[in-house]
Amino acid sequence: MSVKKVLRMGDPRLAAVASEVRAFDTTELHQLIEDMLDTMQAENGAGLAAPQIGIDARVVVFEVAGNPRYPEAEAVPRTILINPTIEVMDDSLEAGWEGCLSVPGMRGVVSRPANIRYRGFDPYGDTISRTASGFHARVVQHEYDHLDGILYPQRIEDFSQFGFIDELVESGRLVAMPCDD
Numbered sequence: 041m042s043v044k045k046v047l048r049m050g051d052p053r054l055a056a057v058a059s060e061v062r063a064f065d066t067t068e069l070h071q072l073i074e075d076m077l078d079t080m081q082a083e084n085g086a087g088l089a090a091p092q093i094g095i096d097a098r099v100v101v102f103e104v105a106g107n108p109r110y111p112e113a114e115a116v117p118r119t120i121l122i123n124p125t126i127e128v129m130d131d132s133l134e135a136g137w138e139g140c141l142s143v144p145g146m147r148g149v150v151s152r153p154a155n156i157r158y159r160g161f162d163p164y165g166d167t168i169s170r171t172a173s174g175f176h177a178r179v180v181q182h183e184y185d186h187l188d189g190i191l192y193p194q195r196i197e198d199f200s201q202f203g204f205i206d207e208l209v210e211s212g213r214l215v216a217m218p219c220d221d
């Protein structure tokens with residue numbers, strides 16, 4: 041078990057565009073994924089991207105199943121997604137609260153495409169292709185953004201819906217525990 045330190049917003053490594061993975065099923069790749077899963081689990085995150093632990097690689101992991109931070113979210117199977125691409129299926133947008141392990145203690149409302157198809161590879165180089173909507177789609181898009189150096193606050197349009205969790209809950213604006221990491 042190797043829990044890594046999660047970088048916080050302001051670290052330039054979080055703002056960089058990550059490099060594609062070229063070699064699959066390597067010791068290095070498997071070790072990275074193990075570290076990412078350990079870190080995500082230790083932090084109770086719904087997802088994690090490699091740049092968040094300082095690794096320059098287009099690798100994301102996510103899982104929503106019995107996550108105490110998101111008790112009302114639909115289950116998303118544990119997924120390791122490498123070199124992902126996202127295709128937006130239609131024009132519908134959905135606004136929802138997001139959080140990020142790199143922006144601890146805060147939440148903000150982000151509007152994102154509601155229905156997507158994502159593709160990529162598993163650690164062995166086999167293709168993954170899935171459609172996703174709702175929270176599942178949001179998590180994937182949030183994690184994908186990390187690979188392009190984008191953190192969710194950069195996608196907020198209405199900053200009256202951004203702040204510290206405690207204050208948002210106290211003022212009644214944040215009711216349910218929302219998205220992502």
Ligand code: NI
Pocket residue numbers: 139140141142182186220221
């Ligand atoms: Ni995040």
